[in-house]
Amino acid sequence: MTELFSNFGEEWVQDLIINSGKTLEVGLYADAGGPGTPSSTDTVSEGTDVSDLSTEPTGSNYVNATDAASNFSASLDNNDNIVITGSQLEFDVSDSSQDVNAYYVAVPFASDLVGSDGSTSTLHLIGTAYLDQLYDLNQFDTSVNFDPVELTLD
Secondary structure, three states, X not given: OOOOOOHHHHHHHHHHHHOOOOEEEEEEEOEOOOOOOOOOOEOOOOOOOHHHOOXXXXXXXXXXXXXXXXXXXXXXXOOOOEEEEOOOEXXXXXXXXXXXXXXXXXXXXXXXXXXXXXXXXXXXXXXXXXXXXXXXXXXXXXXXXXXXXXXXXX
16 A cells, blocks of 8 residues: 555645635745755754744844735646645845745644644744745845745645
8 A cells, every 4th residue: 555645635635724714924034955045044844843944034124924825726736736826925125135045834823743832823834835046135125026825735
């Protein structure tokens, strides 16, 4: 028997995400494996949480973007993987100077299996992906838009 997460299971999970009623947070950071060579990077693994990321932009105007899970949609890619795609998001990086090449998606919930939040809702990392290139935020004096945010279940 092969161990797998079936395409039907992937579809069921994406339905749970999109219909969860949750607000997802999306943040920028510099990943060691992403495009370009950022001056400092985070290395993300399955045990990484939002609090472990140290390379998010630090400008006083920068905040994570938020989007309702219901604004995301799902589709199949050429490899029959479920792709969950969000809407265009805007980040104010007018006073940030970091390099970024990746983004993360997080959602607040009380983790009682992996973490020990008890009944306290805490922002937890649910996925990461690479941007299409390395962005030097020092070159932007306003907001930047990223479209679309995607996560793949395979």
